Amino acid sequence: MSSSSSSSSSPPCPKKMITLKSSDGETFEIEEIAALQSKTLENMIDENCASTPIPLPNVKGKILAKVVEFCTKHAEAGADAETLRAWDAEFVGVEHAIVFDYILAANFLEIPTLLDLACESVAEMIKGKTPDEIRKFFNINNAFSPEEEEDVRRQNQWAFE
């Protein structure tokens, strides 16, 4: 870890805290060690930009709170894999609109564990559904022309008609 010659006037803390500021102005404190799970934040910390609240204009307070929770949990020492897996499952056991926000936040902050977890949970939502059910679930418009539909059907040489 880089030894930061920070000009901060506060006495050195055993657990160095970083402050994050969401798009809607909320601030959150996070231990530096937890923040390092985000490559974006890690870069900023390395370059010593981390002495003032770090503004994160792409992340709402509601989501940033959860991201901080995730990173803190994953930075805990001695967590056993099974417990963590269960915790993760609960973390993403939310409505897909929120998982969508997790994905965007994890992408922006470059947190590979969170990104993969969120993507996996979305894949689980898709599995086993028909195209129509998927469209309804994710509110996606089907913009296929009849020709494109026919195209796909023709490509399906593997289907036993």
Next chain:
Amino acid sequence: MATDDPPSHNWLDLPREIATTILLKLGAVEILTTAQRVCTSWRSICADPAMWRSIDMRNTGDLSGMDHDLVAMCRHAVDRSHGGCVDINIEYFGTDELLKYTTDRCNHIRRLRLVCCNNISDEGLCEAATKLPLLEVLELSYCSFSKEALETIGQCCPLLKSFKLNSQGYRYTHMECDDEAQAIAKNMHGLRHLQLFGNKMTNEGLKAILDSCPHLEHLDLRRCFNVNIGGNLGKRCTEQIKDLRRPYDPTDDYEFDATIHDEESFDDDYPSGFSDIDFSDYDNYYEFSDYDDYSVYGFLYD
């Protein structure tokens, strides 16, 4: 981006790489039968060769109840990769022709997984091996390839770092056989991971492997009931191997059905209920317990 937010998240606004990551987790069958029919955006992603660097043909194993010809589907997936496939998983189906089709077109395959591929012959596998010089990760589970095939693979694939050869566990001690262990010992010196669940090898086979595979760090000997890890051999294992699974260790994190068979015959019958095996653990494919070093799988993140 911060409009006064209607709660409608447009999933099509996700960056393309992320949408690709998500769809990849569906496996090739669902990508082809479902995902590409949802909308033009997903269709375009599914047509991109990048999507097919990894072809995961996982399925329920219930081939008679299936609406699709998996062999034809897999060929189609290989076509879509435009030769760029580096990782392919085939389970419950698979023929010599399909293997040849794949290895003829894709010259950079680094990971191959064959599970329950009864219709792939030794000759087919050996011929494919000659076109897999970059192979690093190989799994041949619940297949019945000969020791000669294993020897050929070892000789053709000098970069092999991970090998899984899993079989049904049998408890009859007169069914001892070190052929596979010897083939591995003689021909796969670069191994770091070895999983031989349910193998019939004895201590001799184990010694041969320990002698010949100096880089071995992960060794899974669960259900190898002819191996007796006590005394000096056990000590040697503990010293040499970072992550050792012993014959009687728990099998709850084993991805297949760990049922032990006590029958005399060990020709290629598969237990009933085999198709009930939960393959949803494919994501654990890379996971050996406590294995942290994913550098050997770096090729997937190129």
